Amino acid sequence: MTGAVLSYSESAELAGEVAAAGAEVATMLGTDAVALELDEMSAGLRTSGSVVVLKGDRALEAIADSAASGILEFAKTKGFGALLIGETRFGTMVAAKVAARLKVGSLGKGKKLRVDGGRLVLERDAYGGKFVATVASKLPCVAVVQAGAYRATDAPPRAVETVTVAVGEPKVAIAETRHGQERDAGIKSAAKIVSAGRGFAKKEDLALAQDLASALGAAIGCSRPLSSDLGWMGEEAHIGLTGAYVHPQLYVAIGISGQLQHVAGIKDSKIIVAINKDRQAPIFQVADYGIVGDLYEIVPALTKAVKQG
Amino acid sequence: MNIVVLVKSAVDEAELRADPSGHPVLKGAAVKMSNFDMNGVEEAVKQKEANGGTVIVVTLGGADAKKAIKEAMAMGGTRAVHILAEPPAAPDSLATAYCLAQAVKRIGDVDLVVCSEGASDTYQGEVGAMVAEFLDMPFIAYARKVATANGKVRCEQGLRGAVRVLEAKLPAVVSVVSEANVPRYPTLLQVMAAGKKPIEEIPVASLNGPDYPETGTEVIDITIQPADRKKLLFDGTPEEAAKKLVDALKQEAVL
Numbered sequence: 357m358t359g360a361v362l363s364y365s366e367s368a369e370l371a372g373e374v375a376a377a378g379a380e381v382a383t384m385l386g387t388d389a390v391a392l393e394l395d396e397m398s399a400g401l402r403t404s405g406s407v408v409v410l411k412g413d414r415a416l417e418a419i420a421d422s423a424a425s426g427i428l429e430f431a432k433t434k435g436f437g438a439l440l441i442g443e444t445r446f447g448t449m450v451a452a453k454v455a456a457r458l459k460v461g462s463l464g465k466g467k468k469l470r471v472d473g474g475r476l477v478l479e480r481d482a483y484g485g486k487f488v489a490t491v492a493s494k495l496p497c498v499a500v501v502q503a504g505a506y507r508a509t510d511a512p513p514r515a516v517e518t519v520t521v522a523v524g525e526p527k528v529a530i531a532e533t534r535h536g537q538e539r540d541a542g543i544k545s546a547a548k549i550v551s552a553g554r555g556f557a558k559k560e561d562l563a564l565a566q567d568l569a570s571a572l573g574a575a576i577g578c579s580r581p582l583s584s585d586l587g588w589m590g591e592e593a594h595i596g597l598t599g600a601y602v603h604p605q606l607y608v609a610i611g612i613s614g615q616l617q618h619v620a621g622i623k624d625s626k627i628i629v630a631i632n633k634d635r636q637a638p639i640f641q642v643a644d645y646g647i648v649g650d651l652y653e654i655v656p657a658l659t660k661a662v663k664q665g
Numbered sequence: 666m667n668i669v670v671l672v673k674s675a676v677d678e679a680e681l682r683a684d685p686s687g688h689p690v691l692k693g694a695a696v697k698m699s700n701f702d703m704n705g706v707e708e709a710v711k712q713k714e715a716n717g718g719t720v721i722v723v724t725l726g727g728a729d730a731k732k733a734i735k736e737a738m739a740m741g742g743t744r745a746v747h748i749l750a751e752p753p754a755a756p757d758s759l760a761t762a763y764c765l766a767q768a769v770k771r772i773g774d775v776d777l778v779v780c781s782e783g784a785s786d787t788y789q790g791e792v793g794a795m796v797a798e799f800l801d802m803p804f805i806a807y808a809r810k811v812a813t814a815n816g817k818v819r820c821e822q823g824l825r826g827a828v829r830v831l832e833a834k835l836p837a838v839v840s841v842v843s844e845a846n847v848p849r850y851p852t853l854l855q856v857m858a859a860g861k862k863p864i865e866e867i868p869v870a871s872l873n874g875p876d877y878p879e880t881g882t883e884v885i886d887i888t889i890q891p892a893d894r895k896k897l898l899f900d901g902t903p904e905e906a907a908k909k910l911v912d913a914l915k916q917e918a919v920l
Contacts, residue, residue: 366825419831420794420806445824449806452791455759456798461880462759464789477885483786484678487689487887494881527803527837531819532830548919572920584843591809591823591844597788598701598843606919616678617785627919628894629910635898644895645913647906657903661911662920 358495359435360388364427364450365442366417368398369545370501372508374442375403377469377501379509384471385437385495392430394423397516407513412523419530420446424453425523431458437495438476440469443502443601451500461493465500467624484597485620503544504603504624543595548574548606549625551595553618554581555611555632555651559588564655565610571662577602579609579618596621611651614639631655666718666813669769670709671780671796672737674730675699678786683889691752698733701781703740703848708811708841709779710741710849716813718776719743723768725761725869727751738859739851745862746772750869757882758787762795767872769800777818778838782807793840803833809844 363378365371375391382389382405389405394416397409408430410416416426427450431439439454441447443465455462466480475492478499482489543549550569552562569576576593583594595602597617607625611632612618619642622628630643631654640646647654677695684690698706709720722742724730727750734745746768750756756764769775778800783790797804808820808831819832820839851859899909914920 421804445807448790449794449804452794453798453804455791455880456762456795456878459759459876459878459880461757461882462789462791462795463882464758464787464791475881481788481890482887483676483681483689484788486678486681486890487683488890489787489884490886490888492883492885497880497882528805528831528833530829531832534828534830535826580843585847587844591842592826597785598782606914620788623890623892627914627917629914640896640898642892642894644897644917645910646896646898647903647910648898648900649903649906653903654907657907658910661904661907665911 358385358387358437360390361385361438361440362390362392362427362431362436363440364392365444366394366423366446367442367444368400370442370444370503371398372400372402373503373506374440374501375401375405376506376508378440379404380506381438381440381469381471381476387437391513392427394426401513402508402510403513404509404511405513406515406517409516409518410521411518412521414523416523419526419528420449420453421526421528422523424450424457425526426521428454428457429521429523430519439496439498441498441500443500448500451498455498461497463491463493463497463499465502467502467505469499469501481620484616485623486616502601542575543577543593543602544600546575546602546604548572549577549602549604550574550608550610551577551579551612552582552610553579553612559586561652562588564652568608568655568659568662571659572606574606574608579612609639609643610655612639613637614642666712666716666776667721667772667774668709668712668718669721669723669772669775669778670706670737670742671765671778671793672702672706672722672724672733673699673784674724674726674733675784675786687889689887696729696732698736699781699785701783701785701843702737704841704843704845705779705781706737706740706742707846707848711846712777712779712811712813713741721746721772723765724748725750725764731864734864735859738862739856740849742862745864747864747866748869748872749866756869757880758789758792759795759878759880759882762792763799763878764869764872765792766796766799767874768867769796776835777813778802778836780838780840782840782842793838797838800838803837805831805833805837806840808839808841811839811841811845
């Protein structure tokens, strides 16, 4: 029998989704699904498979090096068919490290997984999200699963087992952690998102986007220039290829031109609204609804209209 | 300090077109240095300026990767190592990382390997971590501030809503995000001088050691991303347009 399908995410939000992906792939392969937890079991984890809590000689989830070592030890000892990891920066590092140390295939990050002819197949973005690549690997292999593709089950795990692993000293040390400097914008799981781009002339003007977000009950995000070049918003708020992939019901892009890299991160939104003064802006090509005009006039009018219902 | 910067020659995705069957027209497509690698090269050159030494540009790609190499050289690379791999035989990400690591080993006596967080065409963001594993070096990812001193590298990393300061012994591999620096624009003189800097070519097959990773990973197909949006524009005064939009969003049941 094919080894178990292992799933892991350090993000409590994602762990259930990745476990659901693992359960689906395990069914296709006729094998077991095992959701891995590091250090301790998070209370909210739901999976139709079983859970293994890995405990190391040091905190495994503190650093990607240790997390990868812990998962690697377990995977090597027990064998596995596939390892699915939730898409975060941390998860991407862990997946790459495990694939390299085991020299198994790495499918990269994507949403749709299937089994075909004994291989695991993943659809992932290519060329800045303009194309979709279908990638296959023989088993065992590693894949990174993006948020929003699978729905976590409501069932508590069938069984929970604790396994001890020895991981040794990580090569990277944490000298300092500063909390609270970066605010998690909550955009990865938000149902509504208002997003701001270069069309805003100065940082203070983002209050207009904030007002609309408050009226809508939406999270607030931005395109890359605002977080990266201008530093008006935190790294966590950045939506796009190098930032967060989002999948809200409603995405309102304000003053965002719609470069490929940004569009890659928003294409799974149900409804995309664009507000931009340039009728030729590429964002209108990927939007359901648009208003061409000055955001300084349109956004307050929209906030008012939303409030009036 | 001997600094290696890993650079990828990527298809210019903005220019890339699909043929009538929806497949990308890769033959003759424009290539350039992957956008994000500009931050990698900038960081490598900054470290060289701060510590002295050389910046060696290492890339894996076909003959057309020379353009990316020259872009990196114009920004301040000292010399380059070009692992020649023409597209049909191009290795997957793990094998690419293996080959890059082999090239770094050949260069020898490398203190720091810098790369960007991912490539603009594939953006899987895994090769840097894999290179570090093959070199058995520490890996610090997503660095937005890099400092080297006393045989150590110290980086700031934004992760899970916190900023962490990470430290590792050199030699190490560091991937930088775009927040790390502002890439310089080379002058015309620097661009012209870049053409004269030495490029060593290594056929990819010559790096194929006994531990070469054969993972059986392949790209089966690449097709254009389906995009079926309504593309409906509302006009009128700001108030009228806003009202029409709100009505449409109610119809869609997203308000």
